[in-house]
Amino acid sequence: MTNHVLVDFGEVISHVQSPAAMRTMAELLGVPARAFTERYWGSRASYDRGLAAYDYWQLVAGRPVRGEELLLLRRLDVEGWTRLNFETIAVLREARRRGAQLTLLSNAPSDLAVEVRASSVLAEIFTLMVFSAELRLAKPDGEIFDTALALAESTPQDTLFVDDRWENIRAAGARGIRTHRFTTAQELQAVLAGIHFGDRQPRPWWTRRRAARSVSAPG
Numbered sequence: 001m002t003n004h005v006l007v008d009f010g011e012v013i014s015h016v017q018s019p020a021a022m023r024t025m026a027e028l029l030g031v032p033a034r035a036f037t038e039r040y041w042g043s044r045a046s047y048d049r050g051l052a053a054y055d056y057w058q059l060v061a062g063r064p065v066r067g068e069e070l071l072l073l074r075r076l077d078v079e080g081w082t083r084l085n086f087e088t089i090a091v092l093r094e095a096r097r098r099g100a101q102l103t104l105l106s107n108a109p110s111d112l113a114v115e116v117r118a119s120s121v122l123a124e125i126f127t128l129m130v131f132s133a134e135l136r137l138a139k140p141d142g143e144i145f146d147t148a149l150a151l152a153e154s155t156p157q158d159t160l161f162v163d164d165r166w167e168n169i170r171a172a173g174a175r176g177i178r179t180h181r182f183t184t185a186q187e188l189q190a191v192l193a194g195i196h197f198g199d200r201q202p203r204p205w206w207t208r209r210r211a212a213r214s215v216s217a218p219g
Contacts, residue, residue: 002178003198004154005095006145007126008163009106009116012182013088014081021080025073029061036060048107050133056109078115081108087185091192092125099197103152104129105145105161107138128152139163140171149177160195162188 007013026036039060047056057065057073065073096102104126108116113131116122122129130148132138137147149159156176163169164182172179180191 001198002158002160002195003099004101004103004149004152004159005092005192006103006105006148006152006159006161006172006177007092008139008165008168008182009104009108010081011164012162013085013092013104013122015083015085017077018080018083021076025076028069028073028076029065031061045107045138047109048132048138050110050136053109053111074111078111081112082115082119084119084121085185088182088188089121089125091185091189094189095192095195095197096125100192100195101152101154102126103148103154105139105148106130107132109133139165139168142171142175145172145175145177160191 010016022037022040023033025040026033029036031039039062043051043056043059046059047053053074054065054070057070092102102125104116104122106113106116106129108131110131110133113129113133116131117129128148128151130144130151132144135144135147137144139145145161149155152159156178159177161169161172161177161179162182163172163179166181169179169181180188182188
């Protein structure tokens with residue numbers, strides 16, 4: 001029986017990074033838009049795995065970035081990723097009402113993780129939030145799925161994983177987890193409507209947060 005839904009953040013719960021924010025960040029650094037986009041995404045996997053903001057933005061800019069300029073870039077980046085998809089949120093809220101245990105599993109740098117954790121909207125839905133930068137692991141690494149399930153006290157057989165990227169869907173499937181590749185909130189609603197969630201009650205959120213913080217990061 002599926003009781004646990006493991007959900008991606010970017011382009012599922014939030015909209016894709018704002019094109020306006022991308023243009024503004026490129027202009028701030030004085031980097032041509034195409035080069036900025038290539039560097040932004042080319043170094044993103046390391047940032048998601050815990051690379052410091054200073055080091056990431058230096059790679060993107062091709063020069064040191066400090067002080068107010070660095071703070072502004074970090075703020076613009078987070079704001080661009082936190083435009084929530086309220087259609088998806090409504091679907092997940094209904095699943096929680098019907099008894100689903102919901103865990104957020106996001107490839108996210110530390111700045112974004114802090115902002116998402118502080119969201120009262122998301123705190124109402126998710127029992128647990130797991131972020132790549134905190135674990136020094138990222139999807140599609142198989143170990144991050146094992147860690148998320150252990151923290152949620154769930155099993156692959158009890159879990160549905162929702163993500164928009166095929167490489168992450170394949171990695172979860174290889175772990176024996178049922179998957180749904182996200183395209184629209186309406187399709188997700190149809191999938192979740194077909195699941196009878198059981199009565200399993202998760203641990204209180206405060207014990208889960210302590211457990212998440214206690215996971216040692218690999219060297």
